Amino acid sequence: xxxxxxxxxxxxxxxxxxxxxxxxxxxxxxxxxxxxxxxxxxxxxxxxxxxxxxxxxxxxxxxxxxxxxxxxxxxxxxxxxxxxxxx
Amino acid sequence: xxxxxxxxxxxxxxxxxxxxxxxxxxxxxxxxxxxxxxxxxxxxxxxxxxxxxxxxxxxxxxxxxxxxxxxxxxxxxxxxxxxxxxxxxxxxxxxxxxxxxxxxxxxxxxxxxxxxxxxxxxxxxxxxxxxxxxxxxxxxxxxxxxxxxxxxxxxxxxxxxxxxxxxxxxxxxxxxxxxxxxxxxxxxxxxxxxxxxxxxxxxxxxxxxxxxxxxxxxxxxxxxxxxxxxxxxxxxxxxxxxxxxxxxxxxxxxxxxxxxxxxxxxxxxxxxxxxxxxxxxxxxxxxxxxxxxxxxxxxxxxxxxxxxxxxxxxxxxxxxxxxxxxxxxxxxxxxxxxxxxxxxxxxxxxxxxxxxxxxxxxxxxxxxxxxxxxxxxxxxxxxxxxxxxxxxxxxxxxxxxxxxxxxxxxxxxxxxxxxxxxxxxxxxxxxxxxxxxxxxxxxxxxxxxxxxxxxxxxxxxxxxxxxxxxxxxxxxxxxxxxxxxxxxxxxxxxxxxxxxxxxxxxxxxxxxxxxxxxxxxxxx
Numbered sequence: 379x380x381x382x383x384x385x386x387x388x389x390x391x392x393x394x395x396x397x398x399x400x401x402x403x404x405x406x407x408x409x410x411x412x413x414x415x416x417x418x419x420x421x422x423x424x425x426x427x428x429x430x431x432x433x434x435x436x437x438x439x440x441x442x443x444x445x446x447x448x449x450x451x452x453x454x455x456x457x458x459x460x461x462x463x464x465x
Numbered sequence: 466x467x468x469x470x471x472x473x474x475x476x477x478x479x480x481x482x483x484x485x486x487x488x489x490x491x492x493x494x495x496x497x498x499x500x501x502x503x504x505x506x507x508x509x510x511x512x513x514x515x516x517x518x519x520x521x522x523x524x525x526x527x528x529x530x531x532x533x534x535x536x537x538x539x540x541x542x543x544x545x546x547x548x549x550x551x552x553x554x555x556x557x558x559x560x561x562x563x564x565x566x567x568x569x570x571x572x573x574x575x576x577x578x579x580x581x582x583x584x585x586x587x588x589x590x591x592x593x594x595x596x597x598x599x600x601x602x603x604x605x606x607x608x609x610x611x612x613x614x615x616x617x618x619x620x621x622x623x624x625x626x627x628x629x630x631x632x633x634x635x636x637x638x639x640x641x642x643x644x645x646x647x648x649x650x651x652x653x654x655x656x657x658x659x660x661x662x663x664x665x666x667x668x669x670x671x672x673x674x675x676x677x678x679x680x681x682x683x684x685x686x687x688x689x690x691x692x693x694x695x696x697x698x699x700x701x702x703x704x705x706x707x708x709x710x711x712x713x714x715x716x717x718x719x720x721x722x723x724x725x726x727x728x729x730x731x732x733x734x735x736x737x738x739x740x741x742x743x744x745x746x747x748x749x750x751x752x753x754x755x756x757x758x759x760x761x762x763x764x765x766x767x768x769x770x771x772x773x774x775x776x777x778x779x780x781x782x783x784x785x786x787x788x789x790x791x792x793x794x795x796x797x798x799x800x801x802x803x804x805x806x807x808x809x810x811x812x813x814x815x816x817x818x819x820x821x822x823x824x825x826x827x828x829x830x831x832x833x834x835x836x837x838x839x840x841x842x843x844x845x846x847x848x849x850x851x852x853x854x855x856x857x858x859x860x861x862x863x864x865x866x867x868x869x870x871x872x873x874x875x876x877x878x879x880x881x882x883x884x885x886x887x888x889x890x891x892x893x894x895x896x897x898x899x900x901x902x903x904x905x906x907x908x909x910x911x912x913x914x915x916x917x918x919x920x921x922x923x924x925x926x927x928x929x930x931x932x933x934x935x936x937x938x939x940x941x942x943x944x945x946x947x948x949x950x951x952x953x954x955x956x957x958x959x960x961x962x963x964x965x966x967x968x969x970x971x972x973x974x975x976x977x978x979x980x981x982x983x984x985x986x987x988x989x
Binding site: 419421422429430431433441 | 697881916917940954955
């Protein structure tokens with residue numbers, strides 16, 4: 379399991395982690411969970427970068443198509459949280 | 466070499482050659498599905514029979530509305546066996562776009578999976594639709610193979626159609642003959658000579674698909690199709706381990722991303738091909754240092770020259786130049802000419818428009834003879850009338866005859882490998898009710914690359930002076946009309962667009978406004 383700078387699977391941490399990664403990659407922050415990845419101008423390359431970083435930092439596997447298919451970032455956070463609980 | 470692939474001017478007969486010689490060799494892999502050359506050719510034959518029954522034949526165009534899959538490759542070979550040309554359309558494109566392209570192709574029959582269950586897949590299109598058996602029933606397709614006579618086509622017969630952005634607001638349909646593909650991959654192009662095992666991950670609507678599919682299959686190699694819509698560095702590692710993938714093509718922007726995020730993911734590959742955008746010098750250097758035994762090839766070529774006009778293995782010395790990584794030397798079937806004022810620029814180092822001649826050239830733009838004549842003129846070169854494609858790109862040849870890219874003479878940009886004419890996006894935005902004026906500029910990235918598109922617009926107001934069209938609605942409206950790579954990532958409403966001192970639209974000012982970090986959504 380990849381090292382994670384997070385303690386446990388606290389959902390609030392997943393929130394903050396995902397939002398900070400999306401912000402870091404797209405440079406469109408500050409972001410809220412109700413923002414849509416599509417509406418902030420996220421590209422497929424951004425989605426690949428975000429999923430790779432979420433994979434490294436949260437230790438879960440999510441695909442760019444998952445992120446691009448989400449209505450808003452809250453949906454994506456829920457996906458990541460579910461994957462973290464499953465592992 | 467009339468029996469060898471190098472002597473075969475047709476795409477499908479080159480694959481038939483390998484099916485006869487090495488029937489049990491693996492042509493396509495996806496997950497646990499392995500398709501041999503014999504199975505692929507048999508399935509293609511069954512597709513051809515079904516399509517001929519529905520009117521496909523020489524001189525016709527068959528739109529294929531299917532995602533990347535082994536079955537897609539069989540269908541495309543089947544179309545070619547009927548003597549027709551194929552055009553792959555993305556099932557995810559907006560319906561108005563699909564309908565417009567069908568109108569341009571005027572097909573007797575279209576291929577769309579499951580069309581019988583979902584007659585709305587192509588809207589109210591009235592033509593015949595054929596659906597291949599569902600994915601996973603590849604064997605069933607092959608069982609239906611029948612012996613069919615060859616069709617009267619030759620190397621100059623249309624084989625492929627690709628759509629590219631047009632400045633008039635309508636996409637251009639680039640039609641190429643078989644020989645454009647077979648002249649490149651039929652032998653002599655080093656990266657493919659040994660029949661590579663190559664990833665096929667590019668969208669089939671793009672000529673990167675030609676490279677990844679016909680490159681291996683015309684040389685007895687193997688195409689490995691990853692699961693998932695996007696190739697990830699981890700997937701690349703896994704497929705190299707599991708299926709012996711030795712070759713991958715990545716657009717320069719994707720190559721840079723893989724190298725930034727997971728530089729070791731290329732471990733064990735024999736070669737990496739890149740291009741379609743400017744290759745970053747520091748990244749190329751980092752790659753060569755980390756993977757000295759993996760050949761990195763940088764290529765260049767608009768779709769009108771079929772995949773590549775020039776290419777060359779990147780050397781360490783290339784990373785020391787001030788003019789960027791060179792885009793190489795002409796590949797088989799192509800010649801390069803640098804023209805200024807319609808005459809060949811002679812001296813090395815002299816800038817000119819990159820023009821290409823040879824077997825790689827497209828036949829032209831479907832339904833647009835005027836534009837075809839303009840972009841593919843016959844020019845006297847060394848006293849010989851020669852048909853060329855004028856790329857609109859500026860370049861120069863160095864002392865060794867190697868081509869370097871300088872830039873564009875017009876507004877065309879590359880976005881994630883896709884060629885985009887900002888005028889096409891502006892035309893679509895002007896069609897949206899409420900838009901008054903608009904301008905599309907690229908969002909500047911690093912190394913002179915472009916990260917995406919930005920649309921600035923002014924709008925009509927309500928009687929009480931309120932805005933009628935917010936940026937989000939405008940963007941969603943455009944997304945319903947345009948393929949994804951043409952939809953601007955950023956849309957900004959403005960009270961007025963900036964003008965230069967001479968009263969023209971100041972695009973440079975708009976571009977500069979995008980450079981500022983944390984640019985606010987509101988006014989400039």
